[in-house]
Amino acid sequence: AAGVIQSPRHLIKEKRETATLKCYPIPRHDTVYWYQQGPGQDPQFLISFYEKMQSDKGSIPDRFSAQQFSDYHSELNMSSLELGDSALYFCASSPQTSGFTDTQYFGPGTRLTVL
Amino acid sequence: DAKTTQPPSMDCAEGRAANLPCNHSTISGNEYVYWYRQIHSQGPQYIIHGLKNNETNEMASLIITEDRKSSTLILPHATLRDTAVYYCIVRVAANYGGATNKLIFGTGTLLAVQP
Numbered sequence: 001a002a003g004v005i006q007s008p009r010h011l012i013k014e015k016r017e018t019a020t021l022k023c024y025p026i027p028r029h030d031t032v033y034w035y036q037q038g039p040g041q042d043p044q045f046l047i048s049f050y051e052k053m054q055s056d057k058g059s060i061p062d063r064f065s066a067q068q069f070s071d072y073h074s075e076l077n078m079s080s081l082e083l084g085d086s087a088l089y090f091c092a093s094s095p096q097t098s099g100f101t102d103t104q105y106f107g108p109g110t111r112l113t114v115l
Numbered sequence: 116d117a118k119t120t121q122p123p124s125m126d127c128a129e130g131r132a133a134n135l136p137c138n139h140s141t142i143s144g145n146e147y148v149y150w151y152r153q154i155h156s157q158g159p160q161y162i163i164h165g166l167k168n169n170e171t172n173e174m175a176s177l178i179i180t181e182d183r184k185s186s187t188l189i190l191p192h193a194t195l196r197d198t199a200v201y202y203c204i205v206r207v208a209a210n211y212g213g214a215t216n217k218l219i220f221g222t223g224t225l226l227a228v229q230p
Contacts, residue, residue: 035218056217092158104218
């Protein structure tokens, strides 16, 4: 079965640079979530989109922005990168048409290293 | 969303059943119990979820107490590949056609399956 695709899988950037992470949800999933997992920490919710509109927002820095496109893929844009942004970034998707169950399925993650 | 309490770590012998407990004493009537696991640095993997009835799928069984204040995830025949951090998450399921809710990860239980 098709899974969530994230690209790139690994990314190395310098401080103050920008980075763009991409997420391609499972086909027919219209909701996308972004999570950040720092070293030794648990995943933390950043932001989510439903039908191309932001649906929820967590502790996402102002330097980060995200959007969902017409084909439902999503991009997380990160500017003025800091050392503390080094983390695993996971994207998850879920279907909205399943009624009361909306299980989120995660991608393999993008490992961002800021030097 | 209700908070959950899990033991930080557990051991299990390969081939034996692994029983992972979770306390969620402040759970509300419309909140589901979800279980995910994360094998080292991989994306969290959905295991199972339930509202009040016991549930079983090809991966595991979920036993929810009658008062819904606690639950147990059962891996019937643990293998070395089941070594992972297991997260018990309580959340409201999405309203049909509306925005969905983020997953709030606690610290989870590190299950170590021993040969």
